[in-house]
Amino acid sequence: MTHVPPPNSVEQLMQRAEALAGLSLADIAKELNIAVPKDLRRDKGWVGQLFEAALGAEAGSKPEQDFLHLGVELKSLPLNAAGLPLETTYVCVAPLANVTGLRWEDSLVYHKLQRVLWIPVEGERQIAIGARRVGMPILWQPTTRQQQQLKQDWEEIMELISLGKVSQISARHGEVLQLRPKAANSKAMTNSIAEDGSMQQTNPRGFYLKTQFTTQILRDYFG
DNA sequence: CTTTGATCATAT
DNA sequence: ATATGATCAAAG
Numbered sequence: 001m002t003h004v005p006p007p008n009s010v011e012q013l014m015q016r017a018e019a020l021a022g023l024s025l026a027d028i029a030k031e032l033n034i035a036v037p038k039d040l041r042r043d044k045g046w047v048g049q050l051f052e053a054a055l056g057a058e059a060g061s062k063p064e065q066d067f068l069h070l071g072v073e074l075k076s077l078p079l080n081a082a083g084l085p086l087e088t089t090y091v092c093v094a095p096l097a098n099v100t101g102l103r104w105e106d107s108l109v110y111h112k113l114q115r116v117l118w119i120p121v122e123g124e125r126q127i128a129i130g131a132r133r134v135g136m137p138i139l140w141q142p143t144t145r146q147q148q149q150l151k152q153d154w155e156e157i158m159e160l161i162s163l164g165k166v167s168q169i170s171a172r173h174g175e176v177l178q179l180r181p182k183a184a185n186s187k188a189m190t191n192s193i194a195e196d197g198s199m200q201q202t203n204p205r206g207f208y209l210k211t212q213f214t215t216q217i218l219r220d221y222f223g
Numbered sequence: 224c225t226t227t228g229a230t231c232a233t234a235t
Numbered sequence: 236a237t238a239t240g241a242t243c244a245a246a247g
Contacts, residue, residue: 040241045242075240076240090241190236233239
């Protein structure tokens, strides 16, 4: 695979991202010598990893922003034919134990969403992976209102977790941020707080941005 | 058709 | 087991 060095500045990162706009995923993959899968069933993260390679993000599984030195997180955003998000956006894993005293400003959600480079891409299953086209990138920072919405949802969900009610939290909680399973399968287990305050085992969860929220981001940017 | 809960690949 | 990258697919 061709190697792209990390960008030296946000400007350079944006130039690279803008250069991808209008290209198909096959175009980008060819330049990087990366094979295009037939479908994403067994390669669910392929598009995101392709963008990481094309933009010079550090490949890794660290709980940090993709471009830590620039303070930027990279996210692909699959869109339908109407230009609206097809999927929720994964943010990070949710802490289910040892959460006493954890504040919003210290949370992983807060840090990851301080600045995000969104790369819109056609995502309908009827379009072959390689034929899907990339859109103009959006460098986004949450508005005061968006920060408030995220904080409120986060605090509500974290309170339930701290009270040992994680099993009662469904994806319907939260206006813009939701909690959902995030694991290899439903049998995977991690420590969480029980209602009596002791430790119990539950399926790991992650925070996701609802499509309504990312729709709003697109709307604010493109009109 | 949309959303919720489940799942896949890979690195550490 | 936990983190990254997410989409799949059953249910509503």
